[in-house]
Amino acid sequence: MAKVLTIHGGVPLKGKVTVRGAKNLVPKAMVAALLGDSPSVLRNVPEIKDVAVVTSLLKIHGVTVSKDEVTGDLTMDPSGTKTATSNEIDTHAGDSRIPILFCGPLLHSLGEALIPNLGGCKIGDRPIDFHLDVLRHFGAEIDKAGPLGTSIRAPHGLTGAKISLPYPSVGATEQVLLTAVRAKGTTEVENAAIEPEILDLISLLQKMGAIITVGRDRVIRIIGVEKLNGYNHKALPDRNESASWASAALVTKGDIFVEGAAQRDLTAFLHTYRQIGGEFEVTDDGIRFFHPGGDLKPLILETDVHPGFMTDWQQPLVVALTQATGVSIIHETVYENRFGFTNALVEMGAKVQLHSECLGAIPCRFGQRNFQHSAVITGPTPLTGADVDIPDLRGGFSHLIAALAAEGTSHVTGIELINRGYEKFMDKLTDLGARVEMNEIA
Template identity: 75%
Template sequence: MNKVLTINGGRPLSGSVKVRGAKNLVPKAMVASLLGDGPSVLRNVPEIKDVEVVTGLLELHGVTVVKDPETGDLTLDPSGAKSANSKEIDAFAGDSRIPILFCGPLMHTIGEAFIPDLGGCRIGDRPIDYHLAVLRNFGAIVDKASNGITISAREGLRGAKVELPYPSVGATEQVLLTAVRAKGTTELKNAAIEPEILDLIDVLQKMGAIIHVRDQRTIVIEGVARLRGYDHVALPDRNEGASWASAALATGGDIFVEGADQRDLAAFLNTYRKLGGDFDVRIDGIRFFHPGGDLNPLVVETDVHPGFMTDWQQPLVVALTQAQGVSIVHETVYENRFGFTDALVRMGATVQLHRDCLGSLPCRFDNRDFLHSAVITGKSELHGADFVIPDLRGGFSHVIAALVAKGTSNASGIELINRGYEHFLEKLQGLGADVELREAAH
């Protein structure tokens, strides 16, 4: 991380950006290609770091990945799937958490999988215990080593009854990718039902899977002996769309987000309007803008879908610093997602963090030592500061704050944002931001 983004703030963002396939779906759909007995085609693929990582991991395992130079569509052929060297997997995976989702498909395809120590954004304790417990339910043998985990299924995988203690997106994906070719029927209770999960189900159904989505977060998967390839257009990235929407509101700007989908952003749009922002839903996207006047303080609680998504919280907090009055944000999904507010406070925001649940939703973090509620008092006049990007959404939030602020800010570690935001710098410049990427002084 040797580049610094210099941001001269005080300019409203105005113009249009295009969002493509969802970061929370595309890498998982790529992994799903391992399950087929023929090539798959994935369309609307964004140029982000996570796609590069999964491409490399698939290629290490013998999958041929070909990118169309004009459209960016990926053709993934698993016919040469094989075991990969553990050191190569470890080196290539870096801090990505995607490798854990290779387990089921690899066991079905080649009989075993190796998973290195996992990283990811530092927003909480994303344990892989859910995943390992799920895999054991299917009959997998889990062997822990100093450099990672070896998982095997010498006698094949069989259907299971699984009930998650929390509707985890990652664990739900693990069940889906493992159950579709397991022998027998799998019943998953307390499943995540995010739009990206339903889109992954669409992918698997195209491949020949039999999956029933029932009431009360229950998914039933009837295992099949073989799956074929798919041809699928990834749903748009609702999190990127919401991030640009918050940027428009915080800076007093006007941004048309091409590809933004009203249905998948419903909870965000309601909150955005209550805050004082406005939007115009069009056939090909949504225009987000600040209509003038004061923004309204709010009480916001994150939740699993169909609630207010945790990934929307951090960019919105920046907009809340510009509202007149006291706002409360109660984070119920990740326990340490307010670390990014340190930089906001240094910029002049008034943010107080609390261990108490300042909200009405039942929360896993009640009576635990986590600063998971925030009180934001505005309107704050922000000023430029230097900061290090802490994680994907927090990093975007820092940049929004710097764009709101008077004066100059310098952001290091900007590469983290490329994990989930396609052509981030070019989009900022296209919206009129006064930003420059340069080499850090040594």
């Protein structure tokens, strides 16, 4: 039975939601527990699908995972780490790409690792080549010939290396960190990602005994150590979920207090939010986002790696820009196919034109490659309810808030994708006054 969410739009979202640990940190922090020789405790863990997936993957690799039912804290004991079969990994991973990050820790513990074919949101080409190249630099032997995936071995152990990433990939940087901390010698990675989630992962690894420094020039240096301890760490709050609810407040002309939102990690977003006409108030407990009245303003925006405007913030914000007076231009430089979600917005009445040219100040790596990675949005346009199938996590949330703002009724399928990154989103929608119903269809 498939699930369909019925949304009766036109109601401003008002109230409070709480965000907990970041989806882009928590699963990786759980993987890091494999590196320790004693149990690790992770706090501020959200109830999302990715956490459930990694919990299953850890268990089939012999890690004991227990959850405090009161606090939600996870305790992970890696003392029984063992090899899992490719079929087991494939079954438990589902559409997640997280198994690739198990490789470094498993190579240190067991000398081998397996990677099944990986899934994830369909927002562009996210090859594992970066990851495999990183592992080769450390001395891993890789066999991609197997029909069930990729086999990786390190019969002679792993050795530190000097690595220059062609792009500051978050995933590749995480791979370096999780592999280098126990490799022999020193590792230096140039052009590394320095997102808040990366820095929080570094903080966690330092608690375990890792030796890591981060330079302003995007160079991270790691001195490998023979063993690491377990950690006790509170995950930083999810800045992407915070920004999503902020856009929801703007699109529906609502007023939402996001408990747990951290200003320090949302600087670029807050600047843009106020620039287009949204308002916010920062407190010690979170941030209140609201539509102050009046017309929203168009803008020209390029996504970028941190500290730029994050790609995950772009999709919900595009929905708000359909209600701005004038022409907005968005240049997506991180994922080449991230504008696929706008087809549904056009069906709902939005005016969005996609272009393969780099409509930004600086040509990006997708230029001249026929990817429609720039968007021109003309507004304001009234939105009307429609039947929508969710394509990916952030695009799906964008469809939801468009439907919430639209006049009439929308029916949304593929809603399970939202569970990957938004904790208890149905409860949150209801608490904010949304008129929604979840049903099952044959």
